[in-house]
Amino acid sequence: xxxxxxxxxxxxxxxxxxxxxxxxxxxxxxxxxxxxxxxxxxxxxxxxxxxxxxxxxxxxxxxxxxxxxxxxxxxxxxxxxxxxxxxxxxxxxxxxxxxxxxxxxxxxxxxxxxxxxxxxxxxxxxxxxxxxxxxxxxxxxxxxxxxxxxxxxxxxxxxxxxxxxxxxxxxxxxxxxxxxxxxxxxxxxxxxxxxxxxxxxxxxxxxxxxxxxxxxxxxxxxxxxxxxxxxxxxxxxxxxxxxxxxxxxxxxxxxxxxxxxxxxxxxxxxxxxxxxxxxxxxxxxxxxxxxxxxxxxxxxxxxxxxxxxxxxxxxxxxxxxxxxxxxxxxxxxxxxxxxxxxxxxxxxxxxxxxxxxxxxxxxxxxxxxxxxxxxxxxxxxxxxxxxxxxxxxxxxxxxxxxxxxxxxxxxxxxxxxxxxxxxxxxxxxxxxxxxxxxxxxxxxxxxxxxxxxxxxxxxxxxxxxxxxxxxxxxxxxxxxxxxxxxxxxxxxxxxxxxxxxxxxxxxxxxxxxxxxxxxxxxxxxxxxxxxxxxxxxxxxxxxxxxxxxxxxxxxxxxxxxxxxxxxxxxxxxxxxxxxxxxxxxxxxxxxxxxxxxxxxxxxxxxxxxxxxxxxxxxxxxxxxxxxxxxxxxxxxxxxxxxxxxxxxxxxxxxxxxxxxxxxxxxxxxxxxxxxxxxxxxxxxxxxxxxxxxxxxxxxxxxxxxxxxxxxxxxxxxxxxxxxxxxxxxxxxxxxxxxxxxxxxxxxxxxxxxxxxxxxxxxxx
Numbered sequence: 001x002x003x004x005x006x007x008x009x010x011x012x013x014x015x016x017x018x019x020x021x022x023x024x025x026x027x028x029x030x031x032x033x034x035x036x037x038x039x040x041x042x043x044x045x046x047x048x049x050x051x052x053x054x055x056x057x058x059x060x061x062x063x064x065x066x067x068x069x070x071x072x073x074x075x076x077x078x079x080x081x082x083x084x085x086x087x088x089x090x091x092x093x094x095x096x097x098x099x100x101x102x103x104x105x106x107x108x109x110x111x112x113x114x115x116x117x118x119x120x121x122x123x124x125x126x127x128x129x130x131x132x133x134x135x136x137x138x139x140x141x142x143x144x145x146x147x148x149x150x151x152x153x154x155x156x157x158x159x160x161x162x163x164x165x166x167x168x169x170x171x172x173x174x175x176x177x178x179x180x181x182x183x184x185x186x187x188x189x190x191x192x193x194x195x196x197x198x199x200x201x202x203x204x205x206x207x208x209x210x211x212x213x214x215x216x217x218x219x220x221x222x223x224x225x226x227x228x229x230x231x232x233x234x235x236x237x238x239x240x241x242x243x244x245x246x247x248x249x250x251x252x253x254x255x256x257x258x259x260x261x262x263x264x265x266x267x268x269x270x271x272x273x274x275x276x277x278x279x280x281x282x283x284x285x286x287x288x289x290x291x292x293x294x295x296x297x298x299x300x301x302x303x304x305x306x307x308x309x310x311x312x313x314x315x316x317x318x319x320x321x322x323x324x325x326x327x328x329x330x331x332x333x334x335x336x337x338x339x340x341x342x343x344x345x346x347x348x349x350x351x352x353x354x355x356x357x358x359x360x361x362x363x364x365x366x367x368x369x370x371x372x373x374x375x376x377x378x379x380x381x382x383x384x385x386x387x388x389x390x391x392x393x394x395x396x397x398x399x400x401x402x403x404x405x406x407x408x409x410x411x412x413x414x415x416x417x418x419x420x421x422x423x424x425x426x427x428x429x430x431x432x433x434x435x436x437x438x439x440x441x442x443x444x445x446x447x448x449x450x451x452x453x454x455x456x457x458x459x460x461x462x463x464x465x466x467x468x469x470x471x472x473x474x475x476x477x478x479x480x481x482x483x484x485x486x487x488x489x490x491x492x493x494x495x496x497x498x499x500x501x502x503x504x505x506x507x508x509x510x511x512x513x514x515x516x517x518x519x520x521x522x523x524x525x526x527x528x529x530x531x532x533x534x535x536x537x538x539x540x541x542x543x544x545x546x547x548x549x550x551x552x553x554x555x556x557x558x559x560x561x562x563x564x565x566x567x568x569x570x571x572x573x574x575x576x577x578x579x580x581x582x583x584x585x586x587x588x589x590x591x592x593x594x595x596x597x598x599x600x601x602x603x604x605x606x607x608x609x610x611x612x613x614x615x616x617x618x619x620x621x622x623x624x625x626x627x628x629x630x631x632x633x634x635x636x637x638x639x640x641x642x643x644x645x646x647x648x649x650x651x652x653x654x655x656x657x658x659x660x661x662x663x664x665x666x667x668x669x670x671x672x673x674x675x676x677x678x679x680x681x682x683x684x685x686x687x688x689x690x691x692x693x694x695x696x697x698x699x700x701x702x703x704x705x706x707x708x709x710x711x712x713x714x715x716x717x718x719x720x721x722x723x724x725x726x727x728x729x730x731x732x733x734x735x736x737x738x739x740x741x742x743x744x745x746x747x748x749x750x751x752x753x754x755x756x757x758x759x760x761x762x763x764x
Contacts, residue, residue: 015084017042018227019058024080032077037062040077047071058231102126113164114141121146166197254359257462273337280336287332291323361461362454363388365397365435370450370469373438378479379472380487384436385452385464396455399437404447404468440486441529445473475711480534482656484648486557487710489528494713496521496695499552500702501571501685502535502655504587504670508544513574513587513670513684515549515702520693521713522568524556531557533648535573535657535671535706543662546587548631549573550657551672551685552706553644562635562645564611568690570634571706572672573659575599575682578628585681590670592698596631596686599669599679605630606677607669607686613638614660614675614683628678631669631685632658638675641668657706658685 016023017032019041024032029044037057041049049055050071054063067073100108100123108121112131122130122143131138153163155175163173172178297316301309365385373382383399442448447470453463478485480502489495498519504512515535524530535550554569555562572590575597585600596607596614604627605615614630616639629651632641640651640661651661651668658671660678669676672685689696 015080015087017045018224019045024084032080033071033074034077035064035074037064040080043071046074058234061234100126102130109146110143111146112141112143251359257364276336280332284332287323294319294323360458362394362456364462365452365454365464368450368452368464368467370467373479373481377477379477380485381439381442381469381471382436383439383450383452386435387454393456394454395457398453398455400451400463401439401442402449404449438481438483438485441488442471443488443490444471444476445490446471475709478532478534478708480536480705480707482536484531484533486529486531489524489526489530492525494521495524496711496713497554497569498709499554499569499571500706501551501573501590501670501672502537502549502657502706503703504549504574504576504655504659504682505538505540505546507540507546507577507584510577510584510681511586512538512546512549512577513589513682514700515573515706516571516590516592516687517699517702518569518571518687518689520569520689520696522690522693528556529558530710531555532708533644533657534708535659536655537705538576538650538655538659538668539653541653541662545578545653545662546576547650547652547654547661547668548576548659548670548676548682548685550648550650550655550659550706551670552657552708553634554708567634567688570673570688572596572685572687573631573655573657573670575670575676575684576628576660576662576668577682578680583680587682588676588684589700590672590684591686592700594673594686594688596669596672596674596676597683599628599677599681599683601627601680603627604677604679605669605683607683608633608674611635611673613641613643614669614677617678627680628662628682629660629668630678631660631671631675633675634673641671641675
């Protein structure tokens with residue numbers, strides 16, 4: 001039996017696994033097995049779907065139990081195996097018991113439909129004898145091989161009568177009786193012999209067969225797409241259910257956390273009030289007993305004679321007057337605390353809930369740790385934290401810090417300076433979602449309490465538990481961090497500030513210039529805010545050129561303005577180098593004067609003056625800084641590097657702090673008070689010291705990233721300086737010694753959830 005295209009499609013639909021699209025068979029992995037829900041899949045695919053002694057149906061998700069995880073225990077779909085057997089059964093020739101109607105000896109091979117309307121069956125020999133005669137009409141009889149005429153079509157109108165013709169017009173098979181019927185008169189032109197009708201209709205059927213094949217293929221593809229869509233729907237529904245469950249679990253956790261905090265506050269308020277009331281009750285009982293005794297003495301005295309009355313009057317009345325007119329009588333006669341908690345139960349619950357942030361807001365930060373910035377032995381404090389699993393939608397963080405008054409006495413002449421006013425509210429926007437933040441505007445030697453909260457699309461979440469830590473005392477060391485940092489001066493006095501500019505990176509052949517190291521003493525006042533930008537080293541480019549090193553800047557920024565009057569120290573950075581040609585030169589070291597140094601080589605750039613940037617080393621045939629870019633100054637940017645007020649970004653391969661970038665062939669100038677010029681060897685950046693400074697020292701020699709060191713001068717008795725390392729967390733500074741505390745911990749005041757942040761730094 002030959003399979004048509006449509007048959008092949010049917011086979012594809014019923015006789016192949018819809019998951020792997022491979023045919024079923026008798027091999028172990030190809031055996032079709034039917035699940036409890038009625039859907040059938042191959043043994044191999046079912047084994048892959050096995051989950052915990054059960055198989056979820058890929059179609060309807062109904063679970064079929066599998067004993068001991070043995071897939072072979074699932075019933076076999078024998079209907080499909082039977083269809084396979086029929087499909088693969090070899091075609092058998094039918095036995096023909098008919099005999100030739102003439103000789104009645106051998107089976108017929110030809111039927112003549114002209115000899116008789118019902119047809120006469122001849123063997124080959126009898127056919128030749130009958131139809132090869134000289135009688136012409138006989139020779140024209142229509143003879144058909146019997147293998148092409150092995151059917152009997154019954155008349156559509158007369159039951160039991162074999163049809164001899166077919167009317168395409170009427171779409172009916174007709175017998176001889178039909179053709180003589182008056183109702184069919186005039187329609188004889190539409191009649192075809194049945195055998196001719198078969199050939200005629202076969203052509204039409206072939207067209208429809210082709211269309212059916214195409215339609216079946218489309219249906220098969222649609223079924224596969226539906227199967228895939230159903231599987232995807234099952235997966236999507238599972239993911240949606242998991243997401244909903246997780247989200248509601250997160251909301252439930254948030255509500256539970258708020259419930260715990262509210263219950264904790266109620267419990268604390270209850271204990272405090274109960275303690276106060278019980279203490280007052282004890283005092284009232286004690287006073288009542290004491291006064292009762294004096295009352296009895298007074299009644300007894302009133303019953304005595306005048307002489308005895310006068311003798312005992314003063315003694316008895318002294319005791320009575322103590323209890324009747326005592327200073328604490330008013331506190332005893334009024335209840336010290338109310339007996340209800342209206343704040344929690346009289347319409348205030350919603351307000352209290354809002355103080356804890358939105359229920360669906362950002363997750364509560366955890367594992368808060370305050371330690372030194374892990375760069376170049378820096379003593380600046382850095383706060384870090386982690387988040388629970390619900391952290392996909394966090395858009396911002398906010399850090400709140402609060403000064404904790406110190407129990408140690410302040411320095412002579414500075415009484416009262418270390419107060420809560422030392423920490424002023426501060427909100428510092430910062431890009432990114434980094435879970436760490438350098439804490440600015442803190443006072444060295446002081447203790448602080450920190451907490452963090454996060455923000456999601458739904459709003460701010462709850463504050464974390466508080467963490468306390470101490471900012472190490474002087475000296476304060478600041479390494480390169482790539483951003484501006486700041487501290488506040490604790491007391492009036494003299495402070496030595498040492499600043500080092502960054503070295504320029506070495507080129508392919510030649511060295512980059514070194515940074516300046518400037519040190520001076522300044523008189524500063526309490527609450528002065530010192531802002532610092534430490535310069536960073538440059539980088540070597542792919543062609544062997546290096547940019548200029550960044551300058552390091554220290555200034556007072558009480559007013560938040562970038563002015564020359566606020567500038568204390570600038571240490572220039574070293575100049576970059578072209579670095580791979582024999583005609584190239586080393587980059588210049590930083591200048592110890594205010595002006596930047598000119599670059600080296602032909603077509604070199606000039607150093608800047610009075611806070612201005614250096615110029616680029618242009619070449620006549622090249623449009624741009626062919627031989628290197630100038631470094632930025634304090635007040636103005638160069639073409640590629642930015643000055644202090646604009647962010648202190650270096651150009652291409654230039655260091656943070658205004659280092660110049662390299663050109664096509666040259667080295668960049670160093671950043672500083674005035675920028676260095678570009679060239680085959682870049683010029684170093686200029687340096688600066690405020691005129692009011694004393695004990696100034698200048699030198700060149702820093703061969704790494706810049707740094708700043710701030711220390712007190714002549715302050716051996718200052719408790720902010722002489723803090724024993726044992727007292728500050730046993731010699732570990734801020735690293736590893738921060739102890740998380742709940743927001744309601746006893747002691748000094750702590751940031752609580754029902755008030756706005758007092759001191760915050762916002763991290764976006």
